[in-house]
Amino acid sequence: MSKNPIIVNAPASKSLSHRTLIAAALAGGVSNISSVLESDDITRTRDCLTACGASIVEKDGVLVVTGMSDGPKGGNADGKHKDETPHELFMHESGTTCRLMTAVAAAGKGTFRVHGAPRMHERPMAELTTALAALGAKFAFEGQEGYLPFVMTANGYKKKSVEITLEESSQYLSGLLLGAPLADHETTISVIGEKAVSWPYVALTLRIMEDFKAGFAVEILDGREWKAVPWRSVKGVKPGKVRFIVQPMGYENTGYQVEGDWSNASYFLAAGAVGTRPVLLKGLAADSLQGDRAIMDILSQMGASIKVNFDGILVEPGPLRGINVNMGRCPDLVPTVAAVAAFAATPTTIGNVAHLRLKETDRLAACANELARVGCGTEATVDSLIIRPAPLPRDSEVNFTTYNDHRMAMSMSLFELAGIKVNLDNPACVGKSFPGFFEEWKKIVG
Template sequence: MTQEPIVINAPPSKSLSHRTLIAAALAKGTSEISSILVSDDITRTRNCLTACGAAIEEKNGNLIVTGMEDGPKGGNADGKHKGEKPHELFMHESGTTCRLMTAVAAAGHGTFHVHGAPRMHERPMGELTTALVRLGTKFDYEEQEGFLPFVMKCKGYTKKNVDITLEESSQYLSGLLMGAPMADHDVTITITGNKAVSWPYVALTLRIMEDFKVSFTVEQKREGTWQETPWRCVKGITPGTIRFVVKPTGYDCSDYRVEGDWSNASYFLAAGAVGKRPVLIKGLAADSLQGDRAILDILSQMGASIKVNFDGILIEPSSLRGIQVDMGRCPDLVPTVAVAAAYASSPTTIENVAHLRIKETDRLAACAKEVARTGTSTEIREDSLIIRPGRLPKGHTIDFTTYGDHRMAMSMSIFQLAGIDVSLDNPTCVGKSFPGFFDEWNKIIG
């Protein structure tokens, strides 16, 4: 007899919630945003946008966003009040807020003090700030060059061309793309460097810009000439062969519904594969541009039984095997896959994830150390993580360290399905992206 599935409603997408709020705040007029994620990180972005001049109110569970008149404004925006303090942009621990809002604020006028929690001050920003200097922004670093905290003096994007690498984060490009429509002229952003990570997040940015009526083109170099390419046809970035030309159109207001989050659904999809009962996830777009939709392909390669239908995504208990997988496009899934790999019958190698070292914590080291607490053998190489499964210690209590990292807390919870008594040092850190996680997770373990 087939067991009834556990039904889970996917939370709204964090990535799309950030981008939708920013687009609505930059738009002329008023937008109504529904199904937006309520979390610590989204609150940081919301607070930064109101500091820059947007008005955001709650109404019947939706957000009513009235855009800034002429783009972001900081202290001493008009140059008349010399003693006026910079506007505060406090990022706390939200890397997405920091990278997107720093670039967006630089597209405005005025002075901004950008700072955050201690870990945020350790995360590199030099690639982005160097690009913004080329566009006309001036930085006064309070501690180390290329890192928060700093004060930036902005007169908009005064130059027409800028280069950026995507070796550390695709969010640098996303921030520049979102700021560029506020310029007085076309802005061309060319991708340089040796490699590019997380292209799907750039696709999400372009989708939101298109939905809010920004005009832009994507051009690829073929036989020495730049040729326009439909952006949805781009599946990845080769540095030196792609650039983005953004028109000075600004944004139009729009009523917008945020789709479900594949990143935060990944824990429940993994639970369906390694647990005792099938799990049905509702609210996910099967054709989503979110890079973390890759969890379906990864779990399928590992042997999971997955069915996509009108009710949602159904995943059933399965015997998993190890795989070799490049996760450069979906780094947020690495903790989920690392834990699922501990349930497999053979080793898993997760490749192209060196950039995990500059997440909320050194997520590469954290995954290796915490998964190893279960007796699983783990090994870190320069840009990869190897998981060699053993026998999971059913009936044992294991104290896991979260490092204040929401994804570590949620992924380590999956070990409960092996009969391990999971103890987390800081379970409340899930509030960064998914405050209701444990309410939903109790349906899995209940």
């Protein structure tokens, strides 16, 4: 190897930090959780869990979680004090917190006011609120039906079965799965609709449920018969062909360490592909269930050299070419891959990503707009993004808009490796998932 690699430690997984804290809070007893990501979104989930009755205390870098004794409790939980105010579940801009915690709170008892930042009030929730209403929750929408803010009156999951689609987000299903062990009967959750996105995130939910001893089975329709299959064998979901049977066993407390985050590591792995020095990422599980592990395959297809060894994941630069890639399973990687595509010699098409229009911003439009600033030809269709690279304006200064979207801010930083002075209108928005990003990024850009 020509140059020594830049060594970076991957931050903890945001997806697994949310799910681990929720499972620990729903378990009886005390769980010690280490390596939890510190970020705005995780703070939102912590605050919602403590509002529902859990205790989360930091001690020597470990979060000591004392679970709710009998599920989430909201204001007026016993129905005797009609004037008691609902418990506040404030989501700010965390879509994950919003979808997971709304479903989990609905599995408890009491009234909860669910609200967030203005952008959160624009993101659809009807898919989930309809499913929760079918299970017995009642909703009073303060504005448009199917959107935050609303007051939810919960009395546990009363019905034995519910249907959900994964067309907008897999988090609706993850939320129902996390709440279902609290029911006092077996719950069957069936996936319906036209298509299913982001299956790997559901696999992360099932992994945490298994690790905290929640009982469940995954069944696949084989002809006319439902057959149980090992959940790790499921690599994708065909609506109408999969269902989840969750047992009313609750969760057991345990000690747990959260693994590294492939989404937030993607910017550093990409830096190894587009920069002049190799980058070695430590703390990632190469066999992770995280969908964003796909960044290894994508960068490799584009021409970078990827090596997995005992030290970590090593990425070395190479001549990059454009690719056609379906990113329905790993939508959070789209801004990273779009930025790398600008460094390639030929065009890239990113497909099956219509659900990106519902993120912190319309991420397809945002990527198209910002890549145009460095000279790329860009085209955003209903569900795809086409990037036609042009020579990058090296030794220039470019002002990028972040749209208050952490992933846009981190992805556009990659253009520093083209010798461009990158000015971001709101660099602080990285606090949503990775407050220490720019400190780590200094290792890359010197």
